[in-house]
Amino acid sequence: MKASTALAPLLGLLPKATYGSNTTTTCCSALQATSLRDLVIFPSSIAYNESVTSYFAVNAQLRPSCIVQPHSAEEVSLAVSTLVKAGASQCKFAVRSGGHTTWAGAADIEQGITIDLSMMNSTTYHADKGMASILPGARWQSVYKALDAYGVTVPGGRGGPVGVGGFLIGGGNTFYTARVGFACDNIENFEVVLASGAIVNANRTSNPDLYKALKGGSINFGIVTKYDLKTISHDGLWGGLVVYDNSTTEQQISAAVNFVDNIHNDPYASWIGMWEYNSTTGQNIIADALEYTKPVAYPAPFSEFVGIENTTDTMRFATIYNLTQELVQATGYRDIFTTGTYRNDAKVLRKAIELHNNNIEKAKAAAKSVSWAMDTIIQPWPKLFWEHTVVNGGNVLGLDRFDENLVQVLYDYSWDDEQDDALFTHLGRTALNELDEYAKSIGSDNEYIYLNYADKSQSPLKGYGEENVQFISRVAKQYDPHGIFQTQVPGGFKISEVV
Numbered sequence: 001m002k003a004s005t006a007l008a009p010l011l012g013l014l015p016k017a018t019y020g021s022n023t024t025t026t027c028c029s030a031l032q033a034t035s036l037r038d039l040v041i042f043p044s045s046i047a048y049n050e051s052v053t054s055y056f057a058v059n060a061q062l063r064p065s066c067i068v069q070p071h072s073a074e075e076v077s078l079a080v081s082t083l084v085k086a087g088a089s090q091c092k093f094a095v096r097s098g099g100h101t102t103w104a105g106a107a108d109i110e111q112g113i114t115i116d117l118s119m120m121n122s123t124t125y126h127a128d129k130g131m132a133s134i135l136p137g138a139r140w141q142s143v144y145k146a147l148d149a150y151g152v153t154v155p156g157g158r159g160g161p162v163g164v165g166g167f168l169i170g171g172g173n174t175f176y177t178a179r180v181g182f183a184c185d186n187i188e189n190f191e192v193v194l195a196s197g198a199i200v201n202a203n204r205t206s207n208p209d210l211y212k213a214l215k216g217g218s219i220n221f222g223i224v225t226k227y228d229l230k231t232i233s234h235d236g237l238w239g240g241l242v243v244y245d246n247s248t249t250e251q252q253i254s255a256a257v258n259f260v261d262n263i264h265n266d267p268y269a270s271w272i273g274m275w276e277y278n279s280t281t282g283q284n285i286i287a288d289a290l291e292y293t294k295p296v297a298y299p300a301p302f303s304e305f306v307g308i309e310n311t312t313d314t315m316r317f318a319t320i321y322n323l324t325q326e327l328v329q330a331t332g333y334r335d336i337f338t339t340g341t342y343r344n345d346a347k348v349l350r351k352a353i354e355l356h357n358n359n360i361e362k363a364k365a366a367a368k369s370v371s372w373a374m375d376t377i378i379q380p381w382p383k384l385f386w387e388h389t390v391v392n393g394g395n396v397l398g399l400d401r402f403d404e405n406l407v408q409v410l411y412d413y414s415w416d417d418e419q420d421d422a423l424f425t426h427l428g429r430t431a432l433n434e435l436d437e438y439a440k441s442i443g444s445d446n447e448y449i450y451l452n453y454a455d456k457s458q459s460p461l462k463g464y465g466e467e468n469v470q471f472i473s474r475v476a477k478q479y480d481p482h483g484i485f486q487t488q489v490p491g492g493f494k495i496s497e498v499v
């Protein structure tokens with residue numbers, strides 16, 4: 001990152017005529033005509049290529065006409081005002097924090113400009129308030145490292161490199177969700193750059209409707225330039241990965257359903273079940289990520305999982321930083337995520353795994369990639385998660401209308417050959433459609449779709465329910481009356497596409 005900053009002054013001097021179309025070149029020139037000049041980078045530069053290739057999924061690495069890398073809210077404001085003034089029809093732009101969304105165009109753009117927030121990546125602890133100010137371009141691993149020195153942490157991503165900015169406005173499921181609610185429910189204040197260029201705070205007393213809407217409403221209102229999160233004391237966790245043979249599936253499903261239904265008895269426990277096929281090893285295994293958010297070994301909630309015969313086990317006392325390094329997913333692949341939410345029903349989980357196994361055989365027969373992987377990831381979504389929402393000021397996820405424990409299924413496929421894009425996209429989408437249809441047929445369906453895992457073909461905002469859709473729409477119009485974040489910023493999930 002430092003290298004990018006150092007090169008930026010030189011790159012600002014590069015000739016601009018060769019980049020993008022004439023109209024987008026004009027937009028990049030408009031940025032260069034301001035004090036942002038040294039922060040605008042172009043395709044022939046190292047900094048530009050570093051930014052583009054740092055998106056998690058290779059298929060999401062688009063090439064904008066230029067990228068601007070602000071260092072402060074004021075610079076974000078100047079970039080937004082300049083692009084808005086230069087004209088909505090010409091200067092389309094994207095907003096990017098960690099770039100972990102797996103579909104192209106969510107946080108990047110072609111024939112447009114990307115506002116890349118990765119230079120705004122610091123974490124500052126305020127001991128007196130029990131809060132941390134985290135900038136959107138940080139990755140969770142840097143947040144955990146910075147806070148560890150003070151014996152505190154925040155509820156954040158479970159893979160160290162995952163981005164902060166998009167994660168927090170899409171909900172945020174963490175090891176701590178059962179204890180403190182979704183990550184967004186722990187935000188006390190957002191600093192936001194609006195389409196007008198105004199820099200405002202959104203909290204319980206200032207702009208409270210924007211405060212609530214940003215907790216799940218994603219890129220529909222403005223650009224968040226700072227998050228103030230409540231901290232949690234951190235004296236270590238007990239956790240790791242336990243790997244099992246695929247033949248233990250039925251025992252895992254039984255343990256999973258019981259775990260979800262009993263999580264309220266001990267909210268310190270977190271379980272993620274991963275059914276994983278990897279073409280390189282040829283193995284179809286199950287890996288459980290078991291994390292207990294205080295340093296106690298073999299706590300009761302894990303007893304069923306621990307009782308299943310395993311092949312390897314890394315359970316240990318560790319920091320959150322250490323545990324989130326273990327859950328890092330390989331980069332350099334093309335990816336698709338598709339996700340659904342269901343009643344906590346063993347039949348649904350059984351079907352999800354049956355579809356997983358069928359898809360592995362289909363991919364084996366057709367894939368051209370040298371290396372590919374298919375993960376079916378099952379996670380608890382119990383009502384305890386949203387019991388924390390109301391006391392924390394509310395959010396727009398709409399989960400409070402469900403009075404039952406749910407589970408979430410994520411099909412996460414990755415491959416290395418572009419020729420397989422259609423194959424894996426088709427397999428991911430059809431598996432989810434079949435699971436949805438099956439769940440409906442037995443009355444175990446649910447309309448909620450987790451935005452942070454949703455595929456482009458899905459409509460997570462619609463799944464928040466009509467009342468929240470109307471609320472998000474009203475707040476978006478109030479803070480962005482000209483609809484800049486609906487049209488001039490086309491990426492991400494848009495409320496105007498739902499209403």
Ligand SMILES: Cc1cc2nc3c(=O)[nH]c(=O)nc-3n(C[C@H](O)[C@H](O)[C@H](O)COP(=O)(O)OP(=O)(O)OC[C@H]3O[C@@H](n4cnc5c(N)ncnc54)[C@H](O)[C@@H]3O)c2cc1C
Nearest residue numbers: 097098099100101136158163165166167173223224452492
């Ligand atoms: C390997 C991996 C592990 C993951 N682990 C978890 C997990 O443990 N828990 C979980 O809940 N999710 C997880 N996710 C999903 C993750 O929450 C989303 O990918 C999320 O979008 C990541 O945030 P980001 O900053 O990288 O978003 P980006 O991809 O940069 O952006 C996502 C969306 O938000 C918008 N946006 C980004 N920053 C801002 C901002 N500052 N202001 C306004 N809009 C903005 C973008 O325009 C885009 O539309 C994981 C994803 C991956 C690929």
